[in-house]
Amino acid sequence: MIQFYAPDIESELTLPEEEARHCIKVLRTRSGDVIEVIDGKGYRFSCRLTDDNPRHATVEIETKTAVPLSWSTKITVAVAPTKNMDRMEWMVEKLTEIGINRIIPLHCRYSERKEIKIDRLQRIAVSAMKQSLKTVLPEITPMRSFNEVIQSSDAEQKFIAYCDPSIPRKLLSCEYRPVADSVLILIGPEGDFSKEEISSAITAGYMPISLGENRLRTETAAFNACDTIHIINQLKQ
């Protein structure tokens, strides 16, 4: 199944130009054919193409179906962007595939990257959402400071993952309680969070955690943390 992404499909009844080009030029869909469209907000539409102009393709909606997320815990990962953008892009693709609600690029003490353009990351998330047959687009926020994130989160369970062995912590897999309706996990840069950051987070109610005995790259840690939440949630079912 191929899904086209049109965030305003319901009000505008047109495909964005890039999607229209793919639909009509590449896949040679014609007026009268039926296509599947998602809005990134949890709905899938079965649409009949009414104009196969690749610049201004219009549709009429035949059916609208709510396709809720397959997981119930709202998962946010706040992660210090890696120096190498390929690794960030890979991370966004993989988090979207396994299922995430929100990604916050985190500006912290030892961040290797202090600025980040999120447009390209958002396009990767769109592509991964379509490919993995989801209907909800993860939110990718602009970069936020560490302090802003730890002071403002209202997640039910909050964790900070770090490597520093001198500050006690337990495994995320053992600490996470699947009753949580929302969870936030902070993942630090290659140089780890500073001791002050770890201490502020703990004071702000974050549980200190480890992701196991392996030294993981930032993007691997983010994937592993999100995967852990899904796997522990599966066990309670």
Add this chain to the structure above:
Amino acid sequence: MIQFYAPDIESELTLPEEEARHCIKVLRTRSGDVIEVIDGKGYRFSCRLTDDNPRHATVEIETKTAVPLSWSTKITVAVAPTKNMDRMEWMVEKLTEIGINRIIPLHCRYSERKEIKIDRLQRIAVSAMKQSLKTVLPEITPMRSFNEVIQSSDAEQKFIAYCDPSIPRKLLSCEYRPVADSVLILIGPEGDFSKEEISSAITAGYMPISLGENRLRTETAAFNACDTIHIINQLKQ
């Protein structure tokens, strides 16, 4: 900590040329300095450099330390290689980081790639082993046929992951028993395993499994499967 890889360090007392160049040209290590060397077989050596010739660096071993794997279950993933080699390379890096014993490229009915060069994958595994501070190099075997793999494996628990919803299966997270001393998971190509392959595997004692509700790319499925084994193992500790 920087680890150098020299599989024959104990018998030859020299660094391979690529490692010697990095050690001496890039990091400017000199005769008399102490470096850490791993052999990929579970040992770390503290070595004193006795000749800082970048083509033929020699060492004397000061200490030899056994560094066992941090996990006890022997994990094998047999996976149909993706068409795009970047995705395979990414997969090898990530599986090595989170911990795997053996990767078998699998030739199956709907494989998109019927041949694979494993040299480059092995170099990526070496690099990820060093980076993640492991001392054991995962084995990457030449490509094997589906039938050969399912007939010859002696793993204690064996699983086949597939998407076909018409053949009943349960979640890996719920089916895997952490008492296993060895586990093998088959991961299919983008076009899935054929019904005949699934049926032969089940007859050969493989448990049919799903990795959850998401449609995952091959390389993501392999990572997720290996991650699931580690997370369930963590819970029993």
